[in-house]
Amino acid sequence: MEKRLDEVSERFLRELETKGISGYKLMKDGVIGSQTTMTNIRQGRQSVSPRIIDACVKLYGVDKAYILLGDYISSDEANDGNSESQSSPLVEPLKLYLRENLVSVPFVSQYATASFIENLGDMQRMKLDTYGVMQEDGEDLMNGDYVVFQVKGESMSPCIPDSTKVLAKRIDKSKWDEASGVVFVAYGKFLTVKRILKNDFYKDGSIILKADNISYGQIDISKSDVRGLWSAERIVSQKII
Incomplete structure (x- = not known):
């Protein structure tokens, strides 16, 4: 019985599919050691690691913000024509978070x-x-x-x-x-x-x-x-x- 994928792994796999990146290509480019890693991610046996995400960002230009956070509204979009949003701090932490370097x-x-x-x-x-x-x-x-x-x-x-x-x-x-x-x-x-x-x-x-x-x-x-x-x-x- 397959386990349920976590949301980050789901979005990661969706990004790969959108860009036509196969598990074989990841292995060939040295992102993963074997295709077993991708099988485990797809079947929910393990989550995609930050190292793999970072490698895919560098090699293929996948959207790291989308993978980690999902769909979100930028502060500019939120404030466009919406006076209530101008006083709301809810969208700000996303941009601040993305500017920081994760260790x-x-x-x-x-x-x-x-x-x-x-x-x-x-x-x-x-x-x-x-x-x-x-x-x-x-x-x-x-x-x-x-x-x-x-x-x-x-x-x-x-x-x-x-x-x-x-x-x-x-x-x-x-x-x-x-x-x-x-x-x-x-x-x-x-x-x-x-x-x-x-x-x-x-x-x-x-x-x-x-x-x-x-x-x-x-x-x-x-x-x-x-x-x-x-x-x-x-x-x-x-x-x-």
Whole structure:
């Protein structure tokens, strides 16, 4: 059974069809590694990544604003002959948003989690997709510490629903003893997002994590099993319910 496409992927595929761009051409031009990527996008198994969109903008001139935002009214069109629109700020954020440069942050999707964990010890060679994030005050998204994780499951719902994309910042190992709040933890062959209930790394070398969803329990992880720790900073994308 095919999953429902997200709106950005739908508009991306529509743009390709309009311009007569095939999956084979994308592969030939190095935009995608194989046509399996396009099959997965068409069948809703994965969303089109910002990296692929940016490559198509550069190579084929696809309409990035349309792909990301859909049909929208510019501020000039909205104000043309409409006095009520002149006082409305609703259309302005679109233009302001488009003028800003999105920072491409490494993106670990639900489907790439296993690969990410497997290659965690060799981050230099990992070929991750990226996700465009608007940088906020106090952030340096290009310093290599940030990752966008796509959450899988409902353990942190309603705080973080299933499929939500969360910007996370790597916690240096020397600071693990001070970690608190909601964190992503890579341990063994697993990656989880939970809230720190008790951090005893400094004492007995363990950490207790608890789910926000009462249907899920808590886990106790030894510090020796932890391979990476990231602080969940903010949600950058989620499905509107």
